[in-house]
Amino acid sequence: MDWFFKFPDMSRSDLREFKKSVDFAFTDFSRTYGEGIENFFEPLLMFLVSFEKFFINTPWPLIVLGIILLAWIGSRSILIVIGTFLSFMLIGYFGMWEDTMSTLAIILVATFLCISIGIPLGVAMARSNKVQATIVPILDVMQTIPSFVYLIPVVMLLGIGKVPGLIAVCIYAIPPIVRLTNLGIRLVDKDALEAADSFGANYWQKLFGVQIPLALPTIFAGVNQTIMMALAMVVIASMIGVKGLGLPVLQAVSNQYLALGLMNGLAIVVLAIIFDRVTQKFGLRMQKYRNDGKD
Amino acid sequence: MSKSDTLIKINQLYKIFGDGQDNALELVKNGVGKEELLDKLNCVLGLNNINLNIKKAKIQVVMGLSGSGKSTLIRHLNRLIEPTSGEILVNDTDILKLNAKELVQFRQNNMSMVFQKFALFPHKTIIQNVGYGLAVQNIPKDEWIEKATKWINRVGLEGYETYYPGQLSGGMQQRVGLARALATDAEILLMDEAFSALDPLIRSEMQNILLDLQSELHKTIIFITHDLDEALKIGDRIAILRDGSMVQDSDPQEIIMNPADDYVSDFIKDINRARVIQAKSIMTHTKTKSSGPVVQENMVLEDILQIMSDDPSKPVTIENSKGNITGKIEMANLIEGMKRPKSQGTNITG
Ligand SMILES: Nc1ncnc2c1ncn2[C@@H]1O[C@H](COP(=O)(O)OP(=O)(O)OP(=O)(O)O)[C@@H](O)[C@H]1O
Ligand SMILES: [Mg+2]
Numbered sequence: 001m002d003w004f005f006k007f008p009d010m011s012r013s014d015l016r017e018f019k020k021s022v023d024f025a026f027t028d029f030s031r032t033y034g035e036g037i038e039n040f041f042e043p044l045l046m047f048l049v050s051f052e053k054f055f056i057n058t059p060w061p062l063i064v065l066g067i068i069l070l071a072w073i074g075s076r077s078i079l080i081v082i083g084t085f086l087s088f089m090l091i092g093y094f095g096m097w098e099d100t101m102s103t104l105a106i107i108l109v110a111t112f113l114c115i116s117i118g119i120p121l122g123v124a125m126a127r128s129n130k131v132q133a134t135i136v137p138i139l140d141v142m143q144t145i146p147s148f149v150y151l152i153p154v155v156m157l158l159g160i161g162k163v164p165g166l167i168a169v170c171i172y173a174i175p176p177i178v179r180l181t182n183l184g185i186r187l188v189d190k191d192a193l194e195a196a197d198s199f200g201a202n203y204w205q206k207l208f209g210v211q212i213p214l215a216l217p218t219i220f221a222g223v224n225q226t227i228m229m230a231l232a233m234v235v236i237a238s239m240i241g242v243k244g245l246g247l248p249v250l251q252a253v254s255n256q257y258l259a260l261g262l263m264n265g266l267a268i269v270v271l272a273i274i275f276d277r278v279t280q281k282f283g284l285r286m287q288k289y290r291n292d293g294k295d
Numbered sequence: 296m297s298k299s300d301t302l303i304k305i306n307q308l309y310k311i312f313g314d315g316q317d318n319a320l321e322l323v324k325n326g327v328g329k330e331e332l333l334d335k336l337n338c339v340l341g342l343n344n345i346n347l348n349i350k351k352a353k354i355q356v357v358m359g360l361s362g363s364g365k366s367t368l369i370r371h372l373n374r375l376i377e378p379t380s381g382e383i384l385v386n387d388t389d390i391l392k393l394n395a396k397e398l399v400q401f402r403q404n405n406m407s408m409v410f411q412k413f414a415l416f417p418h419k420t421i422i423q424n425v426g427y428g429l430a431v432q433n434i435p436k437d438e439w440i441e442k443a444t445k446w447i448n449r450v451g452l453e454g455y456e457t458y459y460p461g462q463l464s465g466g467m468q469q470r471v472g473l474a475r476a477l478a479t480d481a482e483i484l485l486m487d488e489a490f491s492a493l494d495p496l497i498r499s500e501m502q503n504i505l506l507d508l509q510s511e512l513h514k515t516i517i518f519i520t521h522d523l524d525e526a527l528k529i530g531d532r533i534a535i536l537r538d539g540s541m542v543q544d545s546d547p548q549e550i551i552m553n554p555a556d557d558y559v560s561d562f563i564k565d566i567n568r569a570r571v572i573q574a575k576s577i578m579t580h581t582k583t584k585s586s587g588p589v590v591q592e593n594m595v596l597e598d599i600l601q602i603m604s605d606d607p608s609k610p611v612t613i614e615n616s617k618g619n620i621t622g623k624i625e626m627a628n629l630i631e632g633m634k635r636p637k638s639q640g641t642n643i644t645g
Contacts, residue, residue, distance in 0.1 A: 189414075189417075191410060191412055191413075191414035192414055192415075192416055192417070194375060194410070194414060195408070195410060195414040195415075195416070195427075196416075196427075196431075197375060197402070198373055198375060198402060198406075198407065198408040198485075199402060199403065199407065199408075199427055199428040199431055199475075199479065200398075200399045200400065200401070200402035200403035200404075200428075200431055200432070201427075201431045202399060202431075205431050209431075210416060213418045214416075214417070214418055289417055289418055289459040289461055
């Protein structure tokens with residue numbers, strides 16, 4: 001009855017051998033292909049770096065102006081514009097300007113990447129149940145696996161730096177945009193699609209003329225979620241060499257600097273709120289025809 | 296009618312929803328009914344051996360209770376639904392044999408559809424909706440704008456071009472649906488309970504608009520409804536479906552005078568017979584003039600009654616549209632004609 005009380009597990013030496021062989025295999029893999037993969041991501045690094053430089057080197061009044069202009073275009077709400085302005089002034093006043101710019105750069109690049117990969121992926125999922133059945137479990141894993149766990153292979157492959165950080169952020173932030181694009185397209189009114197069919201619209205005409213426009217509010221909710229998750233990932237990404245607001249937070253945690261941690265943490269929260277409100281308002285304005293269409 | 300008048304020919308069309316269709320088709324051909332098929336194979340019998348000839352430039356009505364297969368039938372004509380077996384000839388081309396590209400061409404050029412729930416594009420303006428069928432053909436924008444504007448005006452919606460469908464009432468939305476279907480100049484118009492969602496006054500108005508347009512455009516229209524008054528008002532011919540089978544296909548007058556079975560009798564039992572039965576359906580054929588006044592063949596009994604009431608003893612003389620005398624009607628014929636027929640088992644299925 002021994003097996004009943006103690007799980008009949010693998011022997012310790014076997015287990016050690018097993019782990020070793022996996023580790024060696026992956027180390028081998030990263031030795032052989034690591035450089036190739038790094039080269040592959042080189043353009044991404046250039047893109048990110050130049051973006052970051054642009055943000056940091058542009059004089060702050062211009063950046064503030066640009067940001068409140070964007071906030072206005074997105075939200076058309078004077079309240080949000082004022083809030084945005086005050087937030088950025090405070091962030092700058094408390095000496096977090098440069099870190100905020102770095103964070104902004106990585107968030108924007110990550111969001112751009114997630115959108116340009118996530119939307120086509122969502123469209124493909126909506127088109128075929130097989131593709132959906134394949135991708136959904138992958139997304140489930142991406143969303144539930146502790147982020148520290150996938151940091152390990154990413155770092156083994158690419159080392160510490162901006163690109164692995166960016167990839168980690170993207171892995172964490174891409175699921176909502178994929179899921180909501182798929183959902184939005186699948187929920188498009190069957191009648192409207194049938195009408196498009198009956199007039200002889202082809203697949204692309206239906207996709208761009210009917211499905212995506214009607215799914216846009218849902219897709220946009222996905223974009224919003226993706227931005228939020230990217231921001232949440234900033235602190236963790238700073239563990240593997242991403243500069244920005246996350247780094248001081250990390251220092252604050254290990255050294256018990258309350259004020260430093262609080263300030264930078266709040267700056268992240270403020271960025272999140274601004275992004276969220278602006279994109280939400282923008283999403284609402286996109287579907288004005290749903291209410292009564294009158295401006 | 297000569298054969299050349301027929302535009303659409305449906306031959307032995309079967310549709311079975313669900314898996315195991317080959318097996319199911321065999322059973323259906325051997326006379327297994329809808330309920331039994333559902334029990335045995337868990338398949339739904341959508342259409343059961345439909346044969347129908349639809350004449351050019353006429354309005355063919357298809358009637359039947361909910362679930363009888365009307366929508367299924369009309370969606371076969373533009374292949375929104377693929378059949379299990381059968382043939383559909385339009386201008387002698389079997390449309391079931393078209394490949395994907397030809398089908399798109401066919402839908403763009405030959406048929407357009409009006410939907411029960413309008414099925415407008417909520418994110419497009421009225422003019423974009425009406426021009427949709429043209430825009431998908433990659434017609435230049437100014438050209439389709441021009442055509443769409445014409446049709447918007449034709450259905451009486453000028454000034455609403457830049458509105459969104461959500462801002463319009465149901466009746467106005469269906470006018471947009473109608474304009475959208477007409478804008479492609481397709482010869483065949485499919486209307487699936489197009490007016491059922493509208494309230495009675497608006498519905499009647501839409502029926503008039505349709506008849507008015509038809510007198511000018513001479514489209515071939517397949518019109519689905521479950522409202523007999525509507526069917527009688529606009530149909531040149533009425534086909535009746537029951538559980539996926541066609542029980543009768545004939546002239547509207549014939550449906551009322553000679554219902555094929557109890558199901559059809561049930562349909563017609565509540566109509567005001569005096570208001571729909573025409574002289575030609577009940578007259579005694581003769582070429583000699585009778586003593587009473589002369590009336591037209593297509594006058595309804597109610598009106599004849601009005602005329603005869605002056606002197607009930609004198610039979611009226613009936614003449615056709617060319618002015619030739621074709622028959623006479625006596626008071627007794629009128630009374631007989633207005634009486635509901637006992638359901639007859641006579642087989643006059645088309
Ligand atoms: N996609 C489908 N899968 C399975 N069964 C279907 C499908 N579409 C229709 N049916 C069945 O086929 C039969 C005919 O349906 P159809 O929609 O053609 O009826 P209808 O005459 O248009 O009714 P209504 O007046 O309610 O519109 C019904 O029994 C319905 O349940
Ligand atoms: Mg229907």
